Every structure is written in C-alpha cells, then in structure tokens.
Amino acid sequence: MPEQPYTTVIGLEVHVQLATQSKLFCRCSTQFGAEPNTQTCPVCTGLPGTLPVMNAHAFELSLQTAIALNCDIPGFTKWDRKQYYYPDLPKGYQISQFDLPMSDDGYLEIADPKDRFEPKRVRILRAHLEEDAGKSVHDEAAGKADSEIDLNRTGTPLLEIVSEPDMRSSLEARAFLQELKLLLTYIGVSDCNMQEGSLRVDANVNLHLEKDSEKVATPIVEIKNMNSFRAVERAIDYEAKRQYDEWQETGRRLGESPKQTRGWDDAAGVTRGQRSKEESSDYRYFPDPDLMPVTTTAEQVEAVRAALPELPAGLRQRLGDDYSLGHYDADVLVNQGRPVVDYYLTAADASGDPKLTCNWVTQEVLRELKDKEITIEQFGVSAERLAGLVKGIDSGAIPGPRGREVFTTMLADDCDAQEATSKLGIEQVDESELVALCQKLVDANPKIVADVKAGKQQAVGALIGQAKAQNPNVDPGRVREICLELAQQS
Incomplete structure (x- = not known):
C-alpha cells in the first residue's frame, strides 16, 4: 500500500x-x-x-x-x-x-x-x-x-x-x-x-x-x-x-x-x-x-482509586506475567469482559496448564457462548470441569484429538471429563501396546516404509489411519512419531 x-x-x-x-x-x-x-x-x-x-x-x-x-x-x-x-x-x-x-x-x-x-x-x-x-x-x-x-x-x-x-x-x-x-x-x-x-x-x-x-x-x-x-x-x-x-x-x-x-x-x-x-x-x-x-x-480521590477494580491494561499485563500468555491471547480474554477472565483464571489455576486452558476458552468455550447466545455464567461446563479436561489431555488419559468429543459429551450430559471419557469408551493406551501396534503396521506396509525412507514423510498418514481403525484411543501424534522412527530403522 x-x-x-x-x-x-x-x-x-x-x-x-x-x-x-x-x-x-x-x-x-x-x-x-x-x-x-x-x-x-x-x-x-x-x-x-x-x-x-x-x-x-x-x-x-x-x-x-x-x-x-x-x-x-x-x-x-x-x-x-x-x-x-x-x-x-x-x-x-x-x-x-x-x-x-x-x-x-x-x-x-x-x-x-x-x-x-x-x-x-x-x-x-x-x-x-x-x-x-x-x-x-x-x-x-x-x-x-x-x-x-x-x-x-x-x-x-x-x-x-x-x-x-x-x-x-x-x-x-x-x-x-x-x-x-x-x-x-x-x-x-x-x-x-x-x-x-x-x-x-x-x-x-x-x-x-x-x-x-x-x-x-x-x-x-x-x-x-x-x-x-x-x-x-x-x-x-x-x-x-x-x-x-x-x-x-x-x-x-x-x-x-x-x-x-x-x-x-x-x-x-x-x-x-x-x-x-x-x-x-x-x-x-x-x-x-x-x-x-x-x-x-x-x-476522597485516594479512596476512589483504592476501590477501583483491576483495569483492562493491568489485567493483560498480569495474564502475560503470571500466566505466560501472549499479547493476542490476553487481549482476546480481556475483551470478553471480567466474568470470562475470571472463568479462565479459575480453570488455569486448577489445570496447571495456562496456555492449553487459554486455547480451550478462546476457541471452544467462546464458540459455544456465541452459538447459544449465552453468558459465561450460563455456560454448562464449569471452570473446574474444564480444568479436569485439560489435565486429562496433559496426562495422556484423554487423547488430544478426542478432547472435543469429551468436551461435547460434558456439555450434553452435564458431567465431568472422567465421566465423559468413560461414556465414550476412551482408555489410555499403554506405550508398549502402542509400539507393538505400530511395528505390526510398519511390517505390513513395505511400500509406505520405502516412501518414508525416500523422504516422503507424509506417507505415514496412512499408517495413522490404520492405527485409529484398530484402536480409536491411540494418539495420532504419538503414532506418527513411532511409525516414522520404526520405518527409518527397518
């Protein structure tokens, strides 16, 4: 311009x-x-x-x-x-x-x-x-x-x-x-x-x-x-x-x-x-x-000053200093109003993962509020329950790609992350079991292995699809890592 x-x-x-x-x-x-x-x-x-x-x-x-x-x-x-x-x-x-x-x-x-x-x-x-x-x-x-x-x-x-x-x-x-x-x-x-x-x-x-x-x-x-x-x-x-x-x-x-x-x-x-x-x-x-x-x-002036609530600029600064959020994320939260910020703070403190919690609030939670035209006070998943979902993803008990399924079930059935995980039949996959599954897929697909060795790493996507078909609880990201490593070693 x-x-x-x-x-x-x-x-x-x-x-x-x-x-x-x-x-x-x-x-x-x-x-x-x-x-x-x-x-x-x-x-x-x-x-x-x-x-x-x-x-x-x-x-x-x-x-x-x-x-x-x-x-x-x-x-x-x-x-x-x-x-x-x-x-x-x-x-x-x-x-x-x-x-x-x-x-x-x-x-x-x-x-x-x-x-x-x-x-x-x-x-x-x-x-x-x-x-x-x-x-x-x-x-x-x-x-x-x-x-x-x-x-x-x-x-x-x-x-x-x-x-x-x-x-x-x-x-x-x-x-x-x-x-x-x-x-x-x-x-x-x-x-x-x-x-x-x-x-x-x-x-x-x-x-x-x-x-x-x-x-x-x-x-x-x-x-x-x-x-x-x-x-x-x-x-x-x-x-x-x-x-x-x-x-x-x-x-x-x-x-x-x-x-x-x-x-x-x-x-x-x-x-x-x-x-x-x-x-x-x-x-x-x-x-x-x-x-x-x-x-x-x-x-009188000092009394009014002391009684003022935390202002937007100071709140953005605190979100950056204490929760390691970037300026954009902090701005999105603060612009939603203090009730949304308080919801986030409660969830982030309980989950121990401020960034992932922010992602869930600014994406899934705000989308639900907009679609349903409701306030955060009317939202069906409490801050504590959202923190449980984040902790489950962090621990591996809930595969990241299935987090939204869990979230949707929590909303629909008014339950916490553990109950939703159980209803969906989600189980944590043992690492040795996952490695054995990946080894089986690598052995059965020499053409994909050859493509990977030739530098076409995207070819491993087919193995990820096969792994999910056999066990929907696997973590696609972890499957990709293991299959790439096994393919290079074969």
Missing part, C-alpha cells in the same frame, strides 16, 4: 451516559425506551422558578472514570451555563463545565494485538460533566418531513471525555474507543450501548502535509452522527481523503476558514457539510448561579 502524502491528525470527543437511575439535576428516570416526553419535570424542562440539585452519584461515577483515565482531579470545580439554541434544548442553555472541569490531563494507553501500529499513549485533555439535550425525531417516511421533539433525554448525565489530537490513523482512533469502552464497562460506570445513545463519538480531523518544504495544515472538521466504531473508522478515512482532494484544489489552510461540522452519512459512505463550528466565546459561558461548586479532597 503506497504511503499517504499527508499525516492524519485525529482528536475524539466521547460523550458517555453515566449509569444513574435519575438525571443529573432532577429525579426523573433515565431508563431507555419510555414513551416520548414521559420522563420530564419542571426542572429538566427549564420552567421558570425551578432549581437544579446535583446528582451525587453521577459525580461519583465521573470521579471513578477520571481516576481510571489517570486524570488530575482538582480540589474545586464549578458548573457553567453554555448558551445556544436547539429546538430540543428547552432551557436555551446547557449546564456544563467550562474553565474549571472536574478532571484534566490524563491518558489512555492503546495497542494493537496484530501489531498494525505501535503502542502509544493518547493524552486526555479533560473529562467533564454535563447534562444532555433532548432528541429531534424526523418523520420523513410518510413524506411529510415532520419533526417532533422528545425531551426524555434532557438532563441525562453525560461525561464528556476529550482527547488531545494524538491519533494518526482511523485504526488508532478505533483502538482508543474500544479500549475506552472496555475500561468504562470494567468499572461499571456505563453500559456504553451506542444504539441507545449511551456512548456517542465526535471526531475532529485535519491533515498535516508539506508544500514547497513548508509544513501546512488543513482546516479542522468535526464529524458527527457516527453510531458505531466501524462508522468512526470509515468516516475518518473518507474525510482525510476528502480534505486532501479539497486542499489540492483550493490550497485552503488552517485558519483561512472556520472550523466546520460535517455529518456522516453511513449509507452513502460520505460526510456532508452541516454548519460552521462555533468557538467557545459564541456560547457565552458564565457560572451557573443556581448550583454550588463541588470540592474534592485528596482523601
């Missing part, structure tokens, strides 16, 4: 709906799927004379997230009004945080198990709390093009996580989002369901390139309306090429035109211009007079 004549510069703004039962400044429910405008009250719709009261749980969840993202936590933060008009913003302003956010200056480490880019640290500019707006619903199917407003989301607590423009490819951006989502679900602050709006992403994209030995940059474009990580990846790739084509045509540089907002049309695979992007001064921020500032002590 030819090298691109430009560098793509990417920063992300991620809005995360926090897992609270009620909204940020009132007691209205945040449950998804209710009838439009049934989860509202005078506070979240901004009726005159109402006063907001901060949801302490929302702040606690934000604090957990910020600390997990290695952010600095100031001792003092306040609320600001961000003034702008949207039909689905009934107050005419959004309660947010401007110059004194609840956290800043963090980072998130990203890597690719397939080594398509170098591991790197993406800096977090800030993470701040704010309330959500409502939702405009456009009815174009009936041909009327009517728009209606649903205010159920108004006031829902959001944590906006803003990265520095440290990513240089759509692949890195997707890896950042996947790692962020994984971290958020591990600490339990959000379900991150993009289809329900619990996680929304805006991407800021521009290009750095050279012209006549001068380094130049294209105007920054903010891309919206992306409802999947795949869409984010596609939108960034499209926008980078569009900006390069535009720059070649116009030569327009950063600062020569305002920042633009473009929407992603996933069906067409293009970004479309929406409006010029406002600057912070356009929002006329000022401190919200109805809300008290929030103070956080160093002792």
